[in-house]
Amino acid sequence: MKLRNVLAAVLIISLVLVSFAFVACGENKDTSLTLNGKYVIVDIKDDPDGTTIEELDEMYKDMDMDLTDNLYISFSDSSRFKLVLFGKTEAEGTFTQDGDVLALNASDGRVSKADISGGKVTWVYENGAILVFQMSK
Secondary structure, eight states: OHHHHHHHHHHHHHHHHHHHHHHHHSOOOOOOOOOOEEEEEEEEESOTTOOOHHHHHHHHHHTTOOGGGTEEEEEETTTEEEEEETTEEEEEEEEEEETTEEEEEETTSOEEEEEEETTEEEEEOTTSOEEEEEEOO
């Protein structure tokens, strides 16, 4: 009887340790980024006008300009951001991060949200187009 209790205890402890090992080896769900630097446009989705990233890139090349110098969002370690669309500052202000969501608080009072996933920042433009930014290389 005593041996059975010892074996049961060893089995339970082993199962607990194995379950902790699986949790420790599981996929890292932390989506936070250290937001400091320039994130350039890498994709446009669901643009109501049908504009694609390839078309914009070609348009800027035709003007001897770089798309990534004209469509980007930059973040500073002092929780400041600057959104540049088509070469003009669209918004700038402060940001806060809560998990995988950024709250962008523009200095003119506008507030918007952006999502962080896979090292990319995704923001929905006012016309519904989804703009995807990635850290500049």
